[in-house]
Amino acid sequence: MIDTLLTFLDGGLTGASLPWMLLWFVVAAQLTILSVTLYLHRCQAHRGVDLHPALAHVFRFWLWLTTAMVTKEWVAVHRKHHARCETEEDPHSPVVHGIGKVVWHGVALYSQASRDRASVEQYGHGTPDDWIERNLYARFAPLGPTLLLFAYLAAFGIGGVAMWALQMLVIPICAAGLVNGLGHWWGYRNFDTDDRSHNLVPWAVLLGGEELHNNHHAFPSSARFALRRGEFDIGWLLLRGFQRLGLARVRRVAPALEQVEDVSQACPETLRAIMVHRFQVMTDYFRNVVVPVVHEEAERAGDSLRRWRRQAARALSFQGRAEGRDSRWFAQRPSLATVYEFRQRLRALYERRGVAPEQMLRALQEWCRDAEATGIRALQQFATRLKGYRLAGQPALVSAG
DSSP: HHHHHHHHHHTTTTOOHHHHHHHHHHHHHHHHHHIIIIIIIIIHHHHHHEEEEEHHOOOOOOOHTOOOOOHHHHHHHHHHHHHTSSSTTTTTTTTHHHHHHHHHHHHHHHHHHHHHHHHHHHOTTOOOSSSHHHITTTTTTTTTHHHHHHHHHHTTHHHHHHHHHHHHHHIIIIIIIITTTTTGGBOSSSSSSSSSBBOOOOOOTTTTTTTBBHHHHHTEEEEEEEEETTOOHHHHHHHHHHHTTTTTEOOOOOOOOOOOSSSSSSSHHHHHHHHHTTTHHHHHOOOOOOHHHHHHHHHHHHHHHHTTHHHHHHTSSSSOOOOOOHHHHTOOHHHHHHHHHHHHHHHHHHTSSSSOOOHHHHHHHHHHHHHTTTHHHHHHHHHHHHHHHHEEOOOOOOOOO
């Protein structure tokens, strides 16, 4: 009897060896990550894709077993993160709380935010509210991981307890730590968004595609996170496979931005394109106007200005503001002051609310005319390109001017 018990505790019902146990852990961890990105994130939080009810319930059940997260709470916390990003109300911003706290104590921040019932009701609308959600998944959330612990113990013996402990760390480390923490701290940026989001790596495989965090913040409702040549989103690959099987329907993806040549004046399609691709336009402005003009001024001024090249570029980025010494510095160099002024005017165009499209179009056309009249070559070339921006697949309505 004792020998049988020891044998059971050693290998469980499966008698699996360590390599097989590690393989199962990797599969289970990836299934948890994919359940978060495909079901909670892309489907429930942002409505970028509809999943077949059977597939959605598989994800719900697995998340209940492996994370004890409630769909409504997760969605509410995430939507609030987007709505209040990098402010005091952001549930898990490293800019506010510090990178160390978000990386190592991200679960505590999530738990605190999920207990704010007013926010959960405000931001968690549209999530499942059926019988099993009310009476099992939400009501007895901790029961899922408890059942998983006994299942692992039965299947793998004492080693299963260690596997369960590792499974419980998957989301705290990968989502709360890496994505919410490092994703707003380190990496590269395709889009000059008005937050600190970064893409961690271009090949988004280990975290289900969530590594492309800056792309997601630029186009939150897009079901596809890979938006640049050379980027890969494994979550999108799986969604396309599910779509072919009739298990998913993609609702929204970020439209591509294309360029129409020899356009004399911005038209309604131009306005639509730059409003949709707000962050792409500001990124283009930074790369094609700000950087060249700052470098030109640096070369003219010599070493004294070269020391401030990085500060000048930062002040002229989408988030930057010319204050104090920067303001006096810009005032001494008219071309930089002009570039800053036109950046502010372009940003103001995006921030208009309740303005008729016709008024916004006139403001855009005036911006282009004034930019072309500045005599600053980089700004003139940008204005010429801006007039030709279109959403790919849309008709090229060229204004006669």
